Every structure is written in structure tokens, then in C-alpha cells.
Amino acid sequence: MAVRGKDLIRVMEEWAPVSLAVENDRIGLQVGDPEAHVDGVLLALDVTEEVVDEAIRMGANWIVAHHAVIFRPLKDLRTDKPAGRLYAKLLKHDLHVFIAHTNLDSAxxxxxxxxxxxxxxxxxxxxxxTRTRQLQKLVVFIPETHHDQVLRAVCEAGAGWIGNYSHCTFNLEGTGTFLPEAGTNPFIGKQGELEQVREMRLETVITREIRDQVITAMMEAHPYEEPAYDLYPLDLPGEVDGLxxxxxxxxxxxxxxxxxxxxxxxxxxxxxxxxxxxxxxxxxxxxxxxxxxxxxxxxxxxxxxxxxxxxxxxxxxxxxxxxxxxxxxxxHVEHLVLDRIGQKLKEDARLREVPVQVTRVDTNPFHYM
Structure with missing residues (x-):
């Protein structure tokens, strides 16, 4: 299945959410189209003309960078000047630029x-x-046959973290009842008949910031048409994010x-x-x-x-x-994070087939004599 820019952006922002950025920071998609296919990704600290040339040579049509390519307000787009020439080259070669800056600093x-x-x-x-994460408890009821599948899905989406421990859940056996009404297509049971099913109650902790992605993962892994689940706010201090x-x-x-x-x-x-x-x-x-x-x-x-x-x-x-x-x-030592970005992108199943490379261009303007 083709990978689009919005998939790449989603992976980056699940790791480094926009909410972690300081006010007025220049982050996100700065050049290009989120619907564009991702043929390859080049990772860089700065987007210079040399970095753009490298992306063109390697066939990468997306650049993920730490420092904004559009930082100061533009007064013109003259292609006889360095900035205008850079933007023109990006557009001419259909290159897309995504920025993760202070949100990646804090992540x-x-x-x-x-x-x-x-x-x-x-x-x-x-x-x-800069932010204290708001904790919630997710409770979902799952048929025994799919319990492990749903547990792994929600935890891999970010649920179940307590300190440095991942996949923290509590599980309890019980009996679920439901009666499929007209127009339903039940995974278990028949329309018009009351059904009793051995189910597992799975409880885990999430943060409000990742709620949507966890619920999406749960719904995709759950076999029921209408999974039964609850979300409870927790009056407990969450993890602190910041610079x-x-x-x-x-x-x-x-x-x-x-x-x-x-x-x-x-x-x-x-x-x-x-x-x-x-x-x-x-x-x-x-x-x-x-x-x-x-x-x-x-x-x-x-x-x-x-x-x-x-x-x-x-x-x-x-x-x-x-x-x-x-x-x-x-x-310039911030460039040390580029290998970590590459690791995160390559490990994500949504991007596993996309070539990802760290730039070989040294964009540090300072040299020691």
C-alpha cells in the first residue's frame, strides 16, 4: 500500500506532538502536500541547497528536518537570491519538507x-x-479469543506506560451479554437472540494526548462491530514534558x-x-x-x-x-538526533518499506582552526 505524506506526519507527531512545541514555533509541513506519496525520506538538521541536491540525487521526495526552512517572514521569492533559489528548487522537484523542532526537543x-x-x-x-500529561483510564471488553490481539494493539499505540514500564494492564474474566437488533452483523451470535460471551475486561492507562490513536488501534483490532469501552479521567499527576x-x-x-x-x-x-x-x-x-x-x-x-x-x-x-x-x-550537536529519527521511522510498520537516510551534508556553518 502506498505511503502518503500524512502517514509520515502522523508517525512523527505521535512521537513529537504539536502540543509540545513552544508558542509560535515554525513546525509541521512547511512545503508540499500531505497527500503526496512518500518515495524516500532524507533526514537533516537544516534544509540547505546542498541537502536538497542530495535528496534529489537519492530519489527522496520528503525531507524531515529539525530547523525550519521557512523561519523569517518572506519579503520576496526572487530566484536570484539564495532563499528564493532554494524554495524554487524544492517546488520544481516536488520535494516536501516537514519540520519537528521544539516539539522534538521536548519529546x-x-x-x-x-x-x-x-x-x-x-x-x-x-x-x-511546559506540559503535564493528563491521565485517563481505558477499559475495554474483549472476547477471550481476541484479548491478546487487542492488548498488543493498544499498548503498541502508546497505552500502558507507567514510568519506564510499558504494556501495563489489568485483566479480569467475566461474562458479557448483548442482543443484536435488526440491521446488525454480529461477530458472535444471531439477530434477535440474547447472547452470553466469555469476555476479558482490560484496563490500562493512557494520556489524553494519545487517546485518539489508542482508540483507533483498539477499534481496528477488536472483532466486534460496536466494541464496549469506557474512558475515565484520573486525578493523578501525569508525566511532565518540557525543554x-x-x-x-x-x-x-x-x-x-x-x-x-x-x-x-x-x-x-x-x-x-x-x-x-x-x-x-x-x-x-x-x-x-x-x-x-x-x-x-x-x-x-x-x-x-x-x-x-x-x-x-x-x-x-x-x-x-x-x-x-x-x-x-x-x-549543531542537535544533529545527533537524526539517527534516532531514522530508527523511529524504520521501526514503524506504516513506513517499513520507505527508504530513510540521514544526510551526509555537514550544515554546521562553524569550523575550528
């Missing part, structure tokens, strides 16, 4: 989790909360040792360090991209060192005066 297993994982940080938590992460190093180390570890982990030729290289650090705050303005939040959460990009002179002075050391590996 579980997104940019900041990947950056923490590369450093081996433990006990990580959100640094700047940045704070975590612990496996052991204390000197700042300069962490700087060298970061260079190797993030595959960068150099970085900027603010503070005494001999100082021991253990609690680390990480925010991919440009996060200098958030150093007070890192300090308030007890971080010894804050890792972020695009630090300016005065922010570095202020943070140092406040007792916080800093490491600036640059903005």
Missing part, C-alpha cells in the same frame, strides 16, 4: 534525551516543564574531563568552557540548541554545569558569577 527520546544518553547521564528529569534535561554523571569528574568526554560523545572538534577546569561536577543540565537564557533554571535545579549552545559573552559572565560552569558544544 521523550527526542533531542535532549539523546544528548543525555550520549553522555551517560542517569536519573534525568525535565529542566523546564532540557537535568541528570547525574555516573561519577564525579573534573570539568575539563567532562569537556573531553563531551567532545568525544558529540563528535565535535572543540567546544567552549566557562569556569575552572579543575572543579568537580556531578549534576549536569543539558539543553540542545540555543539555551543561554535558561541558565537560571539550570542553577535552580542544582546543576554544577550547564551544557548548551550559542552562549554569549554577558550570559557566560552572569552564569559564572552565579556559581555555574558552562560548556558550549555549539548549536
Amino acid at each position: 521523550r527520546d527526542g533531542v535532549n534525551d539523546v544528548l543525555c544518553e550520549k553522555l551517560g547521564l542517569e536519573q534525568t528529569r525535565v529542566m523546564i516543564p 532540557g534535561r537535568v541528570g547525574m554523571l555516573p561519577r564525579k569528574m573534573k570539568l575539563k574531563e567532562l569537556a573531553l568526554k563531551l567532545k568525544e560523545a558529540y563528535r565535535i572538534p572543540g567546544l567552549r568552557m566557562v569556569g575552572d577546569g579543575e572543579r568537580e561536577v556531578s549534576r549536569v543540565a543539558v539543553l540542545g540548541g540555543s539555551g543561554g537564557r535558561y541558565y537560571p533554571e539550570a542553577k535552580a535545579l542544582g546543576a554544577d554545569v550547564y551544557i548548551t549552545g550559542d552562549l554569549d559573552h554577558h550570559t557566560a559572565l552572569d552564569a559564572l558569577a552565579d556559581g555555574l560552569t558552562l560548556l558550549d558544544p555549539g548549536h
Whole structure:
């Protein structure tokens, strides 16, 4: 079955929902048609003309990028200028561009989790909360013959997560009754006859944000014409989403040792360090991209060192005066999430036949001499 752009978008937004993006962020489909077929996908941090040329060469007609290709308001579309030439090439070659930015920064297993994982940080938590997920309980009644099928379907759609445990459900045997009226086509029983069926009551936890996709998966897996199910709101705190992460190093180390570890982990030729290289650090705050303005939040959460990009002179002075050391590996380290995006897309059954490739173009405008 042909894969369309809306299928690719659905997979990305189930992982990194639009609701996680900061206000006015430029995300989503920026160029193209959601109904267009997906022949191949190229993953990139930035959409440059070199990246577009690479997509054309490899036969990919979709680009999934982290940074918006349309960021500032357009004043013109002159093709004798770099921006106009880029947009013209995208349109001429029927290339479609989808952006996941701050929603991917905040998403579980997104940019900041990947950056923490590369450093081996433990006990990580959100640094700047932007949303608390609203919990609900899903209860569905299933004939015994299809219980396992429905359980797996709803859990694979995102239900049943409690902390780091997945597929959390409770199941109880019972008897269901129903009487198929005129116009029905029952999976079990006959019209006009009261039926009693051995059924399983399946209970699991979902968040309101994934409710629709879980219900869709349940309905597709359930054999009944009209599955019986209930949704209950839960007065319990859900998982917190947000920007940045704070975590612990496996052991204390000197700042300069962490700087060298970061260079190797993030595959960068150099970085900027603010503070005494001999100082021991253990609690680390990480925010991919440009996060200098958030150093007070890192300090308030007890971080010894804050890792972020695009630090300016005065922010570095202020943070140092406040007792916080800093490491600036640059903005471009966000490219480390591209392999994770590729993994997510390749693992999804809806996209399994679509070629997915990470760009080989280095879009980092800075070089160390």
C-alpha cells in the first residue's frame, strides 16, 4: 500500500506532538502536500541547497528536518537570491519538507534525551516543564479469543506506560451479554437472540494526548462491530514534558574531563568552557540548541554545569558569577538526533518499506582552526 505524506506526519507527531512545541514555533509541513506519496525520506538538521541536491540525487521526495526552512517572514521569492533559489528548487522537484523542532526537543527520546544518553547521564528529569500529561483510564471488553490481539494493539499505540514500564494492564474474566437488533452483523451470535460471551475486561492507562490513536488501534483490532469501552479521567499527576534535561554523571569528574568526554560523545572538534577546569561536577543540565537564557533554571535545579549552545559573552559572565560552569558544544550537536529519527521511522510498520537516510551534508556553518 502506498505511503502518503500524512502517514509520515502522523508517525512523527505521535512521537513529537504539536502540543509540545513552544508558542509560535515554525513546525509541521512547511512545503508540499500531505497527500503526496512518500518515495524516500532524507533526514537533516537544516534544509540547505546542498541537502536538497542530495535528496534529489537519492530519489527522496520528503525531507524531515529539525530547523525550519521557512523561519523569517518572506519579503520576496526572487530566484536570484539564495532563499528564493532554494524554495524554487524544492517546488520544481516536488520535494516536501516537514519540520519537528521544539516539539522534538521536548519529546521523550527526542533531542535532549539523546544528548543525555550520549553522555551517560542517569536519573534525568525535565529542566523546564511546559506540559503535564493528563491521565485517563481505558477499559475495554474483549472476547477471550481476541484479548491478546487487542492488548498488543493498544499498548503498541502508546497505552500502558507507567514510568519506564510499558504494556501495563489489568485483566479480569467475566461474562458479557448483548442482543443484536435488526440491521446488525454480529461477530458472535444471531439477530434477535440474547447472547452470553466469555469476555476479558482490560484496563490500562493512557494520556489524553494519545487517546485518539489508542482508540483507533483498539477499534481496528477488536472483532466486534460496536466494541464496549469506557474512558475515565484520573486525578493523578501525569508525566511532565518540557525543554532540557537535568541528570547525574555516573561519577564525579573534573570539568575539563567532562569537556573531553563531551567532545568525544558529540563528535565535535572543540567546544567552549566557562569556569575552572579543575572543579568537580556531578549534576549536569543539558539543553540542545540555543539555551543561554535558561541558565537560571539550570542553577535552580542544582546543576554544577550547564551544557548548551550559542552562549554569549554577558550570559557566560552572569552564569559564572552565579556559581555555574558552562560548556558550549555549539548549536549543531542537535544533529545527533537524526539517527534516532531514522530508527523511529524504520521501526514503524506504516513506513517499513520507505527508504530513510540521514544526510551526509555537514550544515554546521562553524569550523575550528
